[in-house]
Amino acid sequence: MTERLPGTERPSARAVADAIADDSTFAELPAVIRDAKPDGPLGWPGYDALRTRAAERTGEQESVVCGTARVGGTRAVLIAFEFGFLGGSLGERTGDRLEAAYTYAREHRLPVVPLVATGGSRMQEGMLALTQLQRVARQSALTREAGLAQVAVVRDPTTGGGWATLGAGADVVLALPGAQVGFAGSRVRPADADPAAYTAEAQVAAGAADAVVRPEDLRGTLGRWLRLLTCPSGTPAPPPEPLGDDAGLPATxxxxxxxxxxxxxxxxxxxxxxxxxxxxxxxxxxxxxxxxxxxxxxxxxxxxxxxxxxxxxxxxxxxxxxxxxxxxxxxxxxxxxxxxxxxxxxxxxxxxxxxxxxxxxxxxxxxxxxxxxxxxxxxxxxxxxxxxxxxxxxxxxxxxxxxxxxxxxxxxxxxxxxxxxxxxxxxxxxxxxxxxxxxxxxxxxxxxxxxx
CATH class of the missing domain: 3.90.226.10 (2-enoyl-CoA Hydratase; Chain A, domain 1)
Structure with a gap:
């Protein structure tokens, strides 16, 4: 996966997942199908047409693609956001897919890797979209209680509830250079806000993310983290040998x-x-x-x-x-x-x-x-x-x-x-x-x- 340059398209969800996964190991999980009312739960005029155009443009039926893959040899559940589908926003169908992915991870004892790129909750579904954050938080909490690791990659952009749940709520948070990351998206933050505060680098400096990782290093970094976090052991760590002088114990x-x-x-x-x-x-x-x-x-x-x-x-x-x-x-x-x-x-x-x-x-x-x-x-x-x-x-x-x-x-x-x-x-x-x-x-x- 290459870093997105100004004026170029963001990589698709599947391209991101394939770039993270070991060769040819990404396998999509079965999609959850929900019966939908015309124009969504609020009857928002034109919502169905928006989704249809998004599907035609991206080839996806929703804003997330979920599957399993090996990353650096460790099998994991990947949750890749498709920003081209309504800005990677979360709606009820998104929540269905996320819940199914987390459930699969717990059933098969797999770590979870959210690859986040989202503008937040979907306005056309109103509060029903916003409450998906509670649903996601619950799934994350259950996965945490099960002793399974969650390593998030925040991409450009990661804002709103997606950052406040799947991103910042992970055990380890990695960020791509220059990504817009923050709770407030660019269209809703104060006009005089410093844009530098809403970046991956700023979140690392503020202790909200662990590291900025170059796209070309992401697969190796993720593989290392997944290997390290999936090796439990009940044997105590032996103390290191001293590296100082061998003058013996102090006299006074x-x-x-x-x-x-x-x-x-x-x-x-x-x-x-x-x-x-x-x-x-x-x-x-x-x-x-x-x-x-x-x-x-x-x-x-x-x-x-x-x-x-x-x-x-x-x-x-x-x-x-x-x-x-x-x-x-x-x-x-x-x-x-x-x-x-x-x-x-x-x-x-x-x-x-x-x-x-x-x-x-x-x-x-x-x-x-x-x-x-x-x-x-x-x-x-x-x-x-x-x-x-x-x-x-x-x-x-x-x-x-x-x-x-x-x-x-x-x-x-x-x-x-x-x-x-x-x-x-x-x-x-x-x-x-x-x-x-x-x-x-x-x-x-x-x-x-x-x-x-």
Missing amino acids: GWDAVRRARSPRRPRAAAYLDAYFSDRAAISGDRCGGTDPDGMLCGFGTHEGRTIAYAAQTGTATRPAGYRTAARLIRLADRLGIPVLTLVDTPGAANDAAAERQGAGPAIADLFGAVAGARTPVTTLVIGEGGSGGALALAAPGNTWATPDSYFSVIAPELAAAILKRPPREVETTADQLRIRPQDLVELGVIRGTVGP
Whole structure:
């Protein structure tokens, strides 16, 4: 599938499905036939003629084409929107097809891939068209409860209820470059609205979509995601081997702090690269925020099986980072995929912006996600473990630590300040806090150390 150029036609639904599918594997599901009243349920004058012309122009009888295919070797249900059929709008017949496709996916235990291009609900069917969104949301929810993945591709345009259900409601959202994506379509948004806010790139920046993917990379990217999200495992993830020096465990509390804060110490990206043979990232908290510099989340392959990861990067974690990690853990839990978390933060971001963004509720949400996970969660402390902002990501009873790390109720400097001690007593305070990896093992806070 090639990217649509200005002045050229959009690819048809079948062309999109064929471009996504492995060679000659797309097979259409039987269409659901509904008895129709003349000019639709509202008797809208000329509606039948509109549908007839749309069918003649596109060769389709409705605005979606549903079928099964293999994508990168993984069988899935594809839902491809035909924008040429009344702008890919949703009506009752569209809802029939969507419900049948989701039902088939659950019956055959298949992931669902909506390939969305729609202007929204069909005006000629009024509220009966709009209520199809509730119907679609119900089918998506049932599929989610069944533990099946949904990976959406939002094309140009994806607006209205199609974006607010099939698109943004998916587990992973991929977007084509430059696609118009937003709840408000171009004809209904304010005249002075910035058009750049209604693009695929803007939705990724706002945490509503995970990545912009070039059309030529879409089949491979989708295949990778489907493979990763359809490999459940009840075996916990093994903690990574340490990548730091082999100088043994720290002699003092302050030595532990110094080693954890060393700029030469390996960070999360190095651990993830060494641990996974390949990985795919999710991005965004679905609440308008991202924390790309503070939290890395996604799924990867380790020794032939899928493991989800949420990794702090050594900076103060922002609220969006905590919410993204909670989203990752809940998704992995629902799909039966074990989780690896890497703890490395001096603490949660505590500036005014972080408070306005809901730092406390975001941390609480992550504590809840970890506590409620049924899938096994493994944690490795690879650097600084600063207070509750670090503990929220740690697995109770299955947390490990590297020799160049520490875990503390509070940073030694702040502890000394609270106790009204002079700066010269910071190192002594670090010892008293018992924050070294071996101290944490003795106290029963962590399970053990990894490496020397």
